[in-house]
Each structure stands twice: as structure tokens, then as C-alpha cells.
Amino acid sequence: MKKENFSEWYTWAVDKANLSDKRYPIKGMNVWTTYGWKVMRLIDEHIRSEFDATEHGEVHFPLLIAENEFAKEAEHIKGFDEQVYWVTHAGDNLLDVKLLLRPTSETAIYPMFSLWIRSHADLPMKIYQIVNTFRYETKQTRSFIRVREIHFFEAHTCHAAFEDSERQIKEDLEIMERFAKKLCLPFLLCKRPEWDKFPGAFYTIGIDALMPTGKTLQLGSIHQYRDNFSKPYNIMYEDETGEHKYVHQTTFGMSERLLGAVIGIHGDDRGIILPPQIAPYQVVIVPILSKTVKEEILLEAESILNELLDANFRVHLDDRDIRPGSKYYDWESKGVPLRIEIGEQEMREGEITLSRRDTSEKKKVLKVDLIKEVADHLKKIEENLLKEAARKLEEGIINDLTGEKILRLGWCGKEDCAHEIENRTDKDILGPLAPKEDFKGKCVICGKETDIVVYAAKTY
Amino acid sequence: MKKENFSEWYTWAVDKANLSDKRYPIKGMNVWTTYGWKVMRLIDEHIRSEFDATEHGEVHFPLLIAENEFAKEAEHIKGFDEQVYWVTHAGDNLLDVKLLLRPTSETAIYPMFSLWIRSHADLPMKIYQIVNTFRYETKQTRSFIRVREIHFFEAHTCHAAFEDSERQIKEDLEIMERFAKKLCLPFLLCKRPEWDKFPGAFYTIGIDALMPTGKTLQLGSIHQYRDNFSKPYNIMYEDETGEHKYVHQTTFGMSERLLGAVIGIHGDDRGIILPPQIAPYQVVIVPILSKTVKEEILLEAESILNELLDANFRVHLDDRDIRPGSKYYDWESKGVPLRIEIGEQEMREGEITLSRRDTSEKKKVLKVDLIKEVADHLKKIEENLLKEAARKLEEGIINDLTGEKILRLGWCGKEDCAHEIENRTDKDILGPLAPKEDFKGKCVICGKETDIVVYAAKTY
Numbered sequence: 001m002k003k004e005n006f007s008e009w010y011t012w013a014v015d016k017a018n019l020s021d022k023r024y025p026i027k028g029m030n031v032w033t034t035y036g037w038k039v040m041r042l043i044d045e046h047i048r049s050e051f052d053a054t055e056h057g058e059v060h061f062p063l064l065i066a067e068n069e070f071a072k073e074a075e076h077i078k079g080f081d082e083q084v085y086w087v088t089h090a091g092d093n094l095l096d097v098k099l100l101l102r103p104t105s106e107t108a109i110y111p112m113f114s115l116w117i118r119s120h121a122d123l124p125m126k127i128y129q130i131v132n133t134f135r136y137e138t139k140q141t142r143s144f145i146r147v148r149e150i151h152f153f154e155a156h157t158c159h160a161a162f163e164d165s166e167r168q169i170k171e172d173l174e175i176m177e178r179f180a181k182k183l184c185l186p187f188l189l190c191k192r193p194e195w196d197k198f199p200g201a202f203y204t205i206g207i208d209a210l211m212p213t214g215k216t217l218q219l220g221s222i223h224q225y226r227d228n229f230s231k232p233y234n235i236m237y238e239d240e241t242g243e244h245k246y247v248h249q250t251t252f253g254m255s256e257r258l259l260g261a262v263i264g265i266h267g268d269d270r271g272i273i274l275p276p277q278i279a280p281y282q283v284v285i286v287p288i289l290s291k292t293v294k295e296e297i298l299l300e301a302e303s304i305l306n307e308l309l310d311a312n313f314r315v316h317l318d319d320r321d322i323r324p325g326s327k328y329y330d331w332e333s334k335g336v337p338l339r340i341e342i343g344e345q346e347m348r349e350g351e352i353t354l355s356r357r358d359t360s361e362k363k364k365v366l367k368v369d370l371i372k373e374v375a376d377h378l379k380k381i382e383e384n385l386l387k388e389a390a391r392k393l394e395e396g397i398i399n400d401l402t403g404e405k406i407l408r409l410g411w412c413g414k415e416d417c418a419h420e421i422e423n424r425t426d427k428d429i430l431g432p433l434a435p436k437e438d439f440k441g442k443c444v445i446c447g448k449e450t451d452i453v454v455y456a457a458k459t460y
Numbered sequence: 461m462k463k464e465n466f467s468e469w470y471t472w473a474v475d476k477a478n479l480s481d482k483r484y485p486i487k488g489m490n491v492w493t494t495y496g497w498k499v500m501r502l503i504d505e506h507i508r509s510e511f512d513a514t515e516h517g518e519v520h521f522p523l524l525i526a527e528n529e530f531a532k533e534a535e536h537i538k539g540f541d542e543q544v545y546w547v548t549h550a551g552d553n554l555l556d557v558k559l560l561l562r563p564t565s566e567t568a569i570y571p572m573f574s575l576w577i578r579s580h581a582d583l584p585m586k587i588y589q590i591v592n593t594f595r596y597e598t599k600q601t602r603s604f605i606r607v608r609e610i611h612f613f614e615a616h617t618c619h620a621a622f623e624d625s626e627r628q629i630k631e632d633l634e635i636m637e638r639f640a641k642k643l644c645l646p647f648l649l650c651k652r653p654e655w656d657k658f659p660g661a662f663y664t665i666g667i668d669a670l671m672p673t674g675k676t677l678q679l680g681s682i683h684q685y686r687d688n689f690s691k692p693y694n695i696m697y698e699d700e701t702g703e704h705k706y707v708h709q710t711t712f713g714m715s716e717r718l719l720g721a722v723i724g725i726h727g728d729d730r731g732i733i734l735p736p737q738i739a740p741y742q743v744v745i746v747p748i749l750s751k752t753v754k755e756e757i758l759l760e761a762e763s764i765l766n767e768l769l770d771a772n773f774r775v776h777l778d779d780r781d782i783r784p785g786s787k788y789y790d791w792e793s794k795g796v797p798l799r800i801e802i803g804e805q806e807m808r809e810g811e812i813t814l815s816r817r818d819t820s821e822k823k824k825v826l827k828v829d830l831i832k833e834v835a836d837h838l839k840k841i842e843e844n845l846l847k848e849a850a851r852k853l854e855e856g857i858i859n860d861l862t863g864e865k866i867l868r869l870g871w872c873g874k875e876d877c878a879h880e881i882e883n884r885t886d887k888d889i890l891g892p893l894a895p896k897e898d899f900k901g902k903c904v905i906c907g908k909e910t911d912i913v914v915y916a917a918k919t920y
Contacts, residue, residue: 025526025571026559034517034587041518057494058501062609063523063561063592064545066485082551085524087561090596091542099486101523101547111485127494132523132592136550149522 016333017272020143028141028148038280050175056126061108064099070107072232079199083135101134110233119238128155144260151256158247165248172252182277184385186393190431202226205434209261210396214404215458220254271333276378283315284331288343337381406457412443420445427456476793477732480603488601488608498740516586521568524559530567532692539659543595561594570693579698588615604720611716618707625708632712642737644845646853650891662686665894669721670856674864675918680714731793736838743775744791748803797841866917872903872910880905887916
């Protein structure tokens with residue numbers, strides 16, 4: 001079913017796990033249900049721990065931006081103009097200055113940077129926020145992948161010199177490497193071509209995951225702004241010699257698409273599969289009750305529950321009065337990575353059965369080894385999810401002009417040839433890898449010798 | 461200074477602690493700086509733990525509400541009509557249906573309740589969310605106390621019978637009791653008079669704190685809706701006999717005003733004082749370096765830091781190269797409840813000095829007792845902050861028609877007499893306590909015998 005019609009499967013899997021409800025009366029603005037929000041909050045906590053550890057301070061800026069602030073950087077406004085929601089009235093009053101719902105927060109944050117930054121001692125300034133952003137999407141919406149209210153992460157940094165901001169981008173790439181592992185998501189880092197960079201950026205690195213359809217999903221992006229924004233927003237510092245200079249800036253953005261990728265890449269015909277580090281329940285305990293020893297089994301299940309809770313696992317005991325098979329089905333569709341079954345036989349033998357969501361493997365282990373076995377199993381599940389996804393990404397790339405895959409093609413560097421690639425393949429240029437990979441070959445269009453190789457794919 | 465001009469002091473204290481920046485280009489929409497946001501997030505985590513523990517599920521609803529959904533409950537729209545921000549355009553397009561920024565989320569959530577609730581087995585349904593809400597305030601704005609973008613908590617519950625929803629309100633009052641203790645905030649629960657209840661409510665209980673000015677600040681409110689909303693929003697369930705009935709609903713709302721109350725009630729002329737449970741740093745360590753033993757003292761300070769971190773205290777070692785006095789000043793204005801000083805003498809004697817932010821008391825204790833002493837001190841600070849605040853609230857109430865305090869007055873129950881109280885005192889009726897207190901006396905206006913006693917105050 002996932003293989004046959006991914007799009008239908010995706011909708012089904014999101015519904016089945018009850019991650020989001022898209023029946024809200026405004027199209028493309030979905031309700032985060034309790035389970036979906038728990039997963040997203042766990043993802044957010046991993047983001048926070050990465051950015052706190054690298055000395056970014058969390059802030060929270062207002063949602064609304066005044067039109068005159070928004071209009072200061074010409075490229076930026078051109079890029080977002082058609083996508084912004086405008087607040088024009090409050091009560092019965094027409095507002096003097098129109099306000100817009102942030103599509104991203106450069107134009108909200110940078111007027112404050114110009115107040116906060118005075119001297120080189122204030123630099124680097126590194127902040128981030130996790131907020132709702134808004135884009136008036138005209139394409140078809142899809143939960144987590146294309147929505148009009150977006151759960152969004154954005155880091156903004158200011159540096160004295162261009163080289164400092166380049167070092168920040170290196171740090172961002174290291175953060176992404178560590179963070180994506182927790183979600184078991186492999187990705188490509190592609191330096192976007194000039195015509196596809198973020199409005200106002202000096203350059204943009206896209207973070208692309210491969211979905212089962214062969215289309216790539218941009219999970220986030222890292223932008224080098226140089227002084228493109230600090231000039232119009234007048235963000236200056238006084239250096240050691242008393243000279244006033246513009247700061248160099250970077251941003252790093254990611255969104256709820258992370259969850260969309262987790263669903264699409266790891267899920268199977270039984271529903272979603274959650275990597276252990278973002279699963280609201282890492283383990284579910286299902287007691288297999290028999291009439292004769294019902295009480296003892298429940299007590300045993302509770303002792304397992306308490307032991308796991310004490311060891312800081314996220315665990316749930318499902319003691320509902322329904323058949324074990326129905327419970328298996330429920331928790332499988334909710335993507336719980338590990339199930340513990342405890343029945344009469346297991347109890348008699350001091351054992352429990354561990355059942356993996358990713359491979360469906362079952363294993364009997366001694367109850368005395370509970371903590372160690374659960375930790376081992378979760379580790380293995382995590383490794384397997386990442387390995388499988390990495391294999392799919394690797395197999396999803398071909399050195400060819402055709403195929404429902406990511407194409408890897410020599411390119412001379414001329415814009416004409418790039419557009420010709422896009423026309424012939426009906427795909428978008430993602431760009432060359434960042435950092436640049438070694439290559440010697442010919443441009444697939446004009447045949448010129450080149451050391452540039454670009455990736456192209458259909459994109460979400 | 462706090463006593464002489466509270467309003468100026470408040471602005472100064474917020475600035476000094478760097479909790480919020482109100483220089484954002486839109487008036488009344490302030491920037492949460494890193495420190496302020498950390499405090500608010502700690503407050504939020506306490507809210508979450510209370511509501512998770514009482515089986516409320518956290519959700520996250522869209523910000524925007526369609527005009528037609530908003531208009532379904534007549535009283536509600538009347539109450540909010542003049543305060544809502546309207547989104548009328550997206551890009552260049554005029555929207556078919558105007559959208560509003562939620563001032564509160566009844567009209568966003570209840571259309572979904574009508575889809576989610578089918579049978580008595582779905583009840584009670586208890587959810588909450590922590591989101592940004594918007595009100596176009598025309599009065600003067602003030603950080604955390606009166607703002608136009610509000611950091612807001614709201615719980616919404618649905619029940620089969622009215623009695624069930626009444627039990628929910630009892631649970632809410634218990635939650636408030638436990639939660640406010642963590643913030644060291646005493647409060648009055650007043651059942652608002654008919655003319656001042658929440659638009660659409662059957663009744664409203666206001667949660668009022670007393671600020672040093674003698675004015676009360678409403679921290680939150682609990683509403684009994686009965687079936688006032690379930691009828692227009694068609695939220696019905698099938699009971700055990702197959703009959704279809706409207707649910708009974710309650711809500712519980714609180715906002716960033718909690719932080720405003722913490723600042724105003726606990727602070728002193730040196731700045732804010734944070735209750736230990738919401739302090740980003742509960743303890744700051746200041747090494748008093750002497751030239752001869754600088755290294756040893758720093759090592760000692762680090763060992764204290766690590767010991768406290770291991771014991772799960774939020775602690776910071778201030779090893780900046782500035783005078784200890786400047787450090788004291790900084791952390792005092794940031795409200796850190798406990799300071800540890802470690803100098804040459806202390807080190808030689810295996811001691812540390814603990815300095816309390818609330819009372820300025822200093823005490824030398826043995827370093828071997830570090831964990832126990834820190835825990836004891838934080839406990840005492842918490843108790844003292846609550847006790848002091850409770851005393852001020854008690855002293856802030858008088859049985860009289862005049863005075864810059866909360867007035868406690870006999871009232872016959874007639875609206876005319878209540879308005880006469882308001883006119884004569886230039887204060888607002890907060891209402892009688894909930895649950896009702898014992899009273900025998902006379903109406904302060906008409907002299908009629910009554911068992912109702914109401915509270916009246918100037919309010920923020």
C-alpha cells in the first residue's frame with residue numbers, strides 16, 4: 001500500500017496515528033492533536049538541546065511585523081510578497097500601518113539587533129526561536145509537508161567578520177549531523193543555485209531528504225546573508241579600533257517537515273514508525289491475560305512498568321480490557337518502537353517477549369535483563385532505521401538524465417545548461433553538494449569539461 | 461523606590477533583569493528576551509505538569525479563526541468584537557472569508573469538539589494549549605500585564621452532565637492552589653458578578669492577586685459554560701440509552717500576567733526576586749579571588765558547581781573578570797534566589813557563604829553540607845516569599861468603603877447596590893469569594909440584612 005500509492009498511504013498513516021486533524025475549517029491550517037504534538041515537542045527539545053549547547057539563546061519575538069519594517073530589504077520582500085497574510089483592521093478600525101503575519105522573522109528580529117548590538121563585545125550574537133509562521137500556499141496542502149501555519153524553528157546569528165559567519169555555518173552543519181541522527185534521517189546538503197536561493201541571501205544550503213516517491217523534501221536550510229540585511233537594517237558594531245562596521249549574518253531554519261520526513265521515510269504498511277528518541281512512548285507493555293493468573297500477570301506488568309519508568313524510559317502499560325491483538329494494532333499504527341508482551345508462560349519462566357516495530361522480530365529475554373535488553377533493542381532499532389534510510393537515499397541517486405530518482409549530473413556552471421537540465425528532466429536543480437564533492441567529468445548538456453556535479457530531483 | 465512609584469519601579473525592574481524588550485516597532489507587542497523566556501518556560505512547565513497529571517491532553521490549534529465560526533455564539537462575539545485583529549488579505553488577494561487572530565480559542569476548538577465527540581465514552585474530554593493570543597488593547601500597555609500579543613494558557617473540557625463539569629471546576633481550583641504555591645503567589649477566588657462574567661459563560665471565577673499599589677491583577681479565570689457553547693457549536697454525545705445530549709463545558713485560562721505578578725509582588729529596590737521553582741538559575745556562585753590563591757578558589761568554585769549540577773539544581777558559576785560587587789548587583793537584579801560566595805577564608809575553613817536574595821541574610825555553612833544547605837535555603841526562601849505575599853494580601857483587605865485597598869463589603873445582591881458601591885468607591889466589584897464564605901451583615905448601600913460579602917478593588 002505504501003509502495004502503490006504513497007500519497008494516500010501518507011494521509012492514512014497520519015490519520016491512523018492521530019498526529020494531526022486536517023478538518024479544521026481553514027484549509028492548510030491543521031490541528032496538532034495530543035499525540036502529534038508530543039512527537040513535535042520531543043523533536044523541539046532535541047533542537048533546543050543542540051542550540052543551547054552551542055550558546056544560542058532562546059527568544060520569542062512578536063508574530064506581527066509592520067509593513068515598513070518588512071519592506072526594508074528589496075529581494076526579501078519580493079520573495080515573500082505573494083505569500084503573506086495581512087492584518088488590516090483591529091476591531092472596526094483600519095490600522096494606520098498594515099501588519100503582516102511573519103512568514104519568517106528576519107524583518108521582525110533585525111530592527112532589534114540594530115538596538116542590541118553596539119560593540120564587538122556583543123558579538124557573536126546567536127539566538128533562536130520556535131514559533132508559528134504563516135505562508136499563503138496556493139499549491140495543494142499536506143499535513144506537515146505543505147501547510148499554511150507552520151511550526152517553525154529559526155536561528156539567527158550576527159558576527160564581526162565574514163569568516164566568523166562562515167565558521168557559524170560549519171557549526172550549523174555539525175548540529176544538523178548530530179540532530180538528524182536522532183530522527184534517523186539521512187540528508188543531502190546542496191548549495192542552491194543563484195536563482196533558487198533564499199530571498200536576500202548571499203548563498204543558501206538546502207537540507208534535502210529523499211521521500212519514497214523519489215521526490216526530495218527540503219527539511220530546512222542554512223543561509224549566509226553576509227551584510228545583505230545588516231545594511232538596510234543598520235546593524236553595526238564598533239570594532240577594537242573604534243571603526244563602525246556592518247555585521248555578517250547567518251540563519252538556520254527547520255520546520256514541522258522534519259516530522260513529515262520521519263513519517264514518510266520510516267513508515268510501513270502498518271503505519272508510522274517513530275525513532276526511539278522522539279517516540280512519546282518508546283515501549284508499550286501488553287499483558288496477555290489468562291483467566292487463571294490475571295492478577296499476577298497485571299502485577300508483573302506493573303513491576304516492569306515501574307522498573308522502566310525508574311530507568312527514565314518513556315513507557316506505557318496498556319491495561320485496557322480489549323484483545324491483545326487490538327492493542328498491537330493500535331500501538332503499531334502509532335509507531336511505538338518496542339513492545340513488551342508478558343503472558344503466563346513468560347511469567348512462569350521469568351521472561352518477557354520483546355517485539356520490534358521496525359523488523360517485527362520477537363525475542364524472549366530474561367526479566368532480570370529488562371533494562372539492558374530494552375536499551376539494546378532501542379539502540380538497534382535506531383541504528384536500523386538510520387541504516388535503512390541511508391541505503392534508500394544512496395540507492396535513490398543515479399548518474400543519469402532519466403528515472404524517478406535523484407539525478408547526479410555533471411554541469412558546466414552556466415545557468416542556461418542548468419535550465420536545460422530542468423527542462424529535459426522535469427526536475428529542479430538542488431545544487432552541488434556543500435561542501436563541494438570531488439568530480440571530474442563533462443556537463444551533461446554542453447559537454448564541456450567540469451569539476452561541478454549537481455543533483456536534480458522532483459521536490460515537494 | 462518601589463514604594464514611591466510602583467509603575468516606574470516595575471518598568472525599571474523588568475529592564476534591569478532583561479526579561480522583555482518593549483522597543484519592538486509595534487506598541488504592546490514585546491520581545492521575550494532569553495532570560496524572560498526562560499522564566500516563562502519554567503512557569504509553563506509547571507502548568508504542563510499539573511494538567512498532564514490531571515489527564516488533560518496538550519494540543520495546538522491554529523491561530524486563525526474564520527469569521528463565520530467566531531460569530532456562532534452571540535454573547536462571545538459581542539464581548540470580543542472590538543478587540544480582534546482581522547486578516548483580510550493574503551498576498552494581493554482579498555480573502556473570501558475574513559480571518560481573525562484568536563483572542564481566546566473557544567471558537568477555534570469547539571467546531572473540532574463537535575467532530576471528536578460522539579458518545580459518552582469520549583467524555584470527559586480535557587485538553588489544553590499554550591499559545592499566543594491577540595487583543596487590540598486601547599489602554600496603556602505594560603510588559604506582561606497589558607500586552608497585545610499574549611502568551612496564554614487555556615484548558616477546555618467537555619462533560620456529560622452539569623455535575624461533572626462542576627467537579628472539573630473543583631479540580632481546577634485544586635490545581636491553582638498547588639500551582640500558585642510554586643510561584644509563591646497568594647490569590648483571591650471571586651465569583652464575578654453577572655455583568656462582568658466572561659462573554660458566553662454561565663459563571664466566571666476570577667483569580668485575583670494583589671499588587672503593591674492596592675490594585676488587583678487578574679491572573680486567570682475559570683469559566684462554567686454549561687451548554688452555552690455546545691448548543692451553537694453542536695457538541696453532542698450519545699448517552700447510554702441512545703439519547704443525544706449537549707455536553708457541559710468549562711475553561712481555565714491564565715497568561716503571562718503570572719510573571720507580572722511575580723515581579724510586582726516579590727521584587728524590591730534591587731530588582732526582581734524569583735521563586736526558586738521558576739528561577740533559571742536557583743543559585744549563582746561568585747568566587748572571591750585573591751591574587752595568591754586564585755586558581756585554587758576557581759577550582760573550588762567549579763567543584764561546588766558540579767556538585768550542585770549533579771544534584772539537579774539550576775546553577776551558574778560567574779567567573780567573569782569583574783569585581784564581585786558588580787556580580788552581586790547583576791544577579792540580584794536578575795532575581796537569583798541564592799548566592800554562594802567562596803573566598804580564601806571560606807576555602808581554608810572548608811566553608812561557603814550563602815546569601816539570600818529575599819532577606820539579604822548571609823550564613824556560613826560547611827562545604828560538606830552543601831546540598832542539604834542549598835536545598836534548605838531554597839525551601840526557606842520559597843516559604844518566606846509566599847508568607848510575605850500572603851501577609852500583604854491579608855493586610856490589603858479592609859472592611860470599609862474607603863482606602864487604597866481591597867474593600868470587603870456586605871451586599872444585598874441587587875445590581876443597583878453593586879453599581880452604587882462601584883460609583884462611591886471608584887473601584888470594581890470582584891465578586892463574592894468562591895466557594896462562598898460565611899457572612900452575616902448588612903448591605904453597605906441599602907442596609908438590608910444579607911449573607912453575601914463582596915470584594916471590590918481597583919484593577920489592572
